[in-house]
Amino acid sequence: LTQDELKKIAAYKAVEFVKSGMVLGLGTGSTAKHAVDRIGELLRQGKLNNIIGIPTSKKTQEQAISLGIPLSDLDSHPTIDLAIDGADEVDPHLNLVKGRGGSLLREKMVEGACKKFVCIVDESKLVKYLGGSGFALPVEVVPFCWKFTADKLKNLFRDSGCVVKLRNDCKGQPFVTDNGNYIVELYLKKEIGGLQVASDAILRIAGVVEHGMFLDMATTVIVAGELGITINKK
Ligand code: DER
Numbered sequence: 001l002t003q004d005e006l007k008k009i010a011a012y013k014a015v016e017f018v019k020s021g022m023v024l025g026l027g028t029g030s031t032a033k034h035a036v037d038r039i040g041e042l043l044r045q046g047k048l049n050n051i052i053g054i055p056t057s058k059k060t061q062e063q064a065i066s067l068g069i070p071l072s073d074l075d076s077h078p079t080i081d082l083a084i085d086g087a088d089e090v091d092p093h094l095n096l097v098k099g100r101g102g103s104l105l106r107e108k109m110v111e112g113a114c115k116k117f118v119c120i121v122d123e124s125k126l127v128k129y130l131g132g133s134g135f136a137l138p139v140e141v142v143p144f145c146w147k148f149t150a151d152k153l154k155n156l157f158r159d160s161g162c163v164v165k166l167r168n169d170c171k172g173q174p175f176v177t178d179n180g181n182y183i184v185e186l187y188l189k190k191e192i193g194g195l196q197v198a199s200d201a202i203l204r205i206a207g208v209v210e211h212g213m214f215l216d217m218a219t220t221v222i223v224a225g226e227l228g229i230t231i232n233k234k
Helices: 003-015 030-044 058-067 104-112 146-156 195-203
Strands: 023-026 052-055 080-085 114-122 137-141 163-166 182-187 208-211 220-225 228-233
Touching: 003 030, 003 080, 003 114, 003 220, 003 228, 023 030, 030 058, 030 080, 030 114, 052 058, 052 104, 080 104, 104 114, 104 137, 104 208, 137 146, 146 163, 146 182, 146 195, 195 208
Parallel strands: 023 052, 023 080, 080 114, 114 220
Antiparallel strands: 137 182, 137 208, 163 182, 220 228
16 A cells, blocks of 8 residues: 555544534645545535534645635634644654644644544654654744744754754745744754653744644544554544
8 A cells, every 4th residue: 555545544534533513623734635635525425514624724725615615714613623634743642743744833723722633644654752753843933033043942952963954945945834934844863851841942932933743632543554544542
């Protein structure tokens, strides 16, 4: 099975949790895309109705509009029944790294407003500890003096051998999020001592908007692997 087929399997399994009448957080990324497509298909087939979608990015908003999924926002729906979204890393405690797609702020706002947050991943996302994949831990920062903020972040994780990099778009310009901010990527060489302490310390830096560690937020993680699907509940 290809990675994308595994993503689709996880996504379709998650959509089995969707009931008519629900207000749904619609995730962002290539795994969540399958879930949103599936929701659109079930609506079209009349197997689901009265669904309201709360998108976690402009990209997902456009996808949902093209599928005819009725949309609203957090101002109108401050409490959401269920969110389905992917992740870049999942640790054994169901803590996540998200945001490599650059949508972490709206994802964290939407998923923080949900009664249930079902995370969908293929098995390649499983890590022993956050930051362990060697890929970036994204932090959304204001563009104003981003280097100043990036240095504060680097210094925070200096004994984890942290390297920081500004995320660029395909034209080599700074990537700009849906909210007009930049993403500073942290590359950590060793496990973070205390995740909550690190999370609080990052958020105390004035130029930081939000970071990509989603601690204690996923209620269920669906993992699609070569040997089948596992459903991990908090
Ligand atoms: O950017 C994000 O938060 C995405 O959800 C990401 O974490 C997972 O993206 P993928 O499903 O394309 O791997």
